Amino acid sequence: MALNSLTQMKAVNAAPSLAVKWHSRVVTMALLLTGLFLLAAFATTIGTVQIPFSSTISIILDKLPFIHIDQTWSDAAQTIITQIRLPRVILAGAVGIALSVAGATYQGLFRNPLADPYLIGVAQGAALGAAIGFILPITFHNVAFSIIPVFAALGAILTVFVVYSIAKVGTSIPVTTLILGGVAVGSLLMALVNFIITISGDKIHGIVFWMMGSFSSSQWSDVEIALPIILLGSGFIFLFARSLNIIQLGEDQAKQLGVDIEKMKVMLLAAATIITAAAVSFVGIIGFVGIIIPHAIRLIWGADYRFLLPFSALVGAIFLIGADIVSRSVGASEIPIGIITALCGAPFFMYLLRKRTKVLF
Secondary structure: OHHHHHHHHHHHHHHHHHHHHHHHHHHHHHHHHHHHHHHHHHHOOOOOOOOOHHHHHHHHHHOOOOOOOOOOOOHHHHHHHHHHHHHHHHHHHHHHHHHHHHHHHHHHHHOOOOOOOOOOOHHHHHHHHHHHHHHOOOOOOOOOOOHHHHHHHHHHHHHHHHHHHHHOEOOEOOHHHHHHHHHHHHHHHHHHHHHHHHHOHHHHHHHHHHHHOOOOOOOHHHHHHHHHHHHHHHHHHHOOHHHHHHHOOOHHHHHHOOOOHHHHHHHHHHHHHHHHHHHHHHHOOOOOHHHHHHHHHHHHHOOOHHHHHHHHHHHHHHHHHHHHHHHOOOOOOOOOHHHHHHHHHHHHHHHHHHHHHHHHO
């Protein structure tokens, strides 16, 4: 009787704190969403042609359905905002969502905070596909996109399929074998990429620049293809938030709690690979986003995947839009976005390694 009363008292005392935690996280999410929209609007004002922030907001709002604003801006400003800067900003946000959500997913599946979206060969496969696309004398006619993103996406997806086939043992997929298979296949593919670079002649600049990542050639056709894939894939991953929480207890305990581990691995690996491929195929390889964003969220707001995934998506979008602003504002010419993210991510990655070393030893 006394034990039941004590349990009830603990539950009553815990309920308000749980409600406060949920409330604070929801408020934080709303603030992040507001910050994302404001930063995106600000990013569209940055460029060689200065356009006032108020005019930018008016142009964007005027394009929304059921909203009409009397035009006080020039047609040239409207073209710059809607056809050049806005698709670039939206694509940067979408790529940030994809890499952050995929990174959080891999870290949850592998139970390793150092995992990232490129761990099992996605980046290397995309690089090889893009390199092949650059050197082949093939072009698509009467379509809005080039052959490079198609080859990059196919290379990324096929690479993961090969790694998965190598790692699969019966009906199970050992995580260690999957990672080792990704490392081996990735090394082989990068050797092929380097070989193609050496024989590419005047195409070498395009291949190397693509591998460093850039949003400079972003257009609406890229957004129309990548954004739905990224949003649908990320939404699908969000459905597994509870299962990702459970798997952190260990695969054996997760199985006892009714989680189909192997089926979940296949579905989440497929979803994370597809959204990563959709991201890198249009903008090239952008490193460290999938490591630093989910881990920073975990340090600040905890490891509950019901919040970790949406927080990672919002902060990832904010981070990459901000990094893109820096990439086109710092130097006389645009700096590849991969350099900016590496300068931010490499020190954080070394911090994580050092922290884990202290824990282990």
